[in-house]
Amino acid sequence: MRIDYLTLFPEMFEGVLNHSILKRAQDKGMLNANTVNFRDYAENKHNQVDDYPFGGGQGMVLKPEPIFNALESLQQTAETRVVLMCPQGEPFTQEKAQELSEAEHIVFICGHYEGYDERIREHLVTDEISIGDYVLTGGELPAMTMTDAIVRLIPGVLGNQQSHEDDSFQDGLLEFPQYTRPRxxxxxxxxxxxxxxxxxxxxxxxxxxxxxxxxxxxxxxxxxxxxxxxxxxxxxxxxxxxxx
The missing domain is CATH 1.10.1270.20 (tRNA(m1g37)methyltransferase, domain 2)
Structure with a gap:
């Protein structure tokens, strides 16, 4: 699987991608993860990626050009899943993680500020996903959370393929209690x-x-x-x- 993250803060992904299961998945050649700073694709001399919303309102809105340009710089196929991280999206579930674990290429669009220009949502995106009914300052943390949930389901990533079969939500129920030594x-x-x-x-x-x-x-x-x-x-x- 290849995963590309369109983000203004690529350094945020370093810790998550370079440890534990996600690092081992990359070492095994099962995951190719890349970050793309879409500020580099702005079309103005100040590399501005946001602007005031038409019609007035609070905050700043991400402009379409940097994200369109950044996405077009990537090699994609007709099967590429382009995931917009946003509070308005469908709730992320184990079932969705299983579905996305079968994709060969995923692109996460990680926004910041007040929101996205609607043309990004309408013309670039295959999936709009939220990790919960609350608002964060950006899409990076949700994208990392989703990546962990998705990649561990790829066959061969976990040492024991049976490891995730008893997980909570895998069969629609919560996991049973676990015990270890001492008795x-x-x-x-x-x-x-x-x-x-x-x-x-x-x-x-x-x-x-x-x-x-x-x-x-x-x-x-x-x-x-x-x-x-x-x-x-x-x-x-x-x-x-x-x-x-």
Whole structure:
């Protein structure tokens, strides 16, 4: 996968891209990540990339020319995904991360200031994405967050391909509780079922814990999750226990 970031602050990406999983993905040749400072593509002597909005209003708006020019400088294909980071976009989800992990080329447009000239949105972009219902000072941090979520799903990037299959949201539910050594710590014990060696019982326990944790913390996810009759019975018994 190749990822290009159109940004005014390319140095912000250095720490994230040069450590941990993302660095290993690049070392393995599975990720080619590049930053492009779109200020270099401004069409005025002062390299100005923003201006006052027509019609008045607060703040400054990013001009179209630098971003159009920067994007056109990149080698693209008909399948290139051009992602605009913006609060008005669709919410970023695990499902979207999985979809984008199958792309060969992604371009993130990371804005700053009050917003974008609308022609950028209308004529350059394939995806508008938000990482949450709040506003940040720029699109760099959301782009880094999305990159981490996307790249770890590329086959071969994680040491164990099964590593992400039990992640929260991967099957529409939250992840089950995890324990490690010591078995007892300050009077707190690991559940006996996990020490039983009975894999069927362990899997049943983990499924039940996923359902209950999702019900307690994110009940909205259950509306879309694929639940068996056994799953529904577990939730029904849990609800009855709460009501008593």
């Amino acid at each position: 007892e710590y300050r009077g707190m014990n690991v559940p006996e079922v996990l020490l039983s060696g009975n894999h069927a019982r362990i899997e049943a326990w983990r499924r039940e814990q996923k359902l209950l944790r999702t019900y307690r913390n994110r009940p909205d996810l259950l509306e879309k999750a694929e639940l068996s009759e056994q799953d529904r019975d577990i939730l029904k018994r849990y609800r009855k226990g709460i009501e008593k």
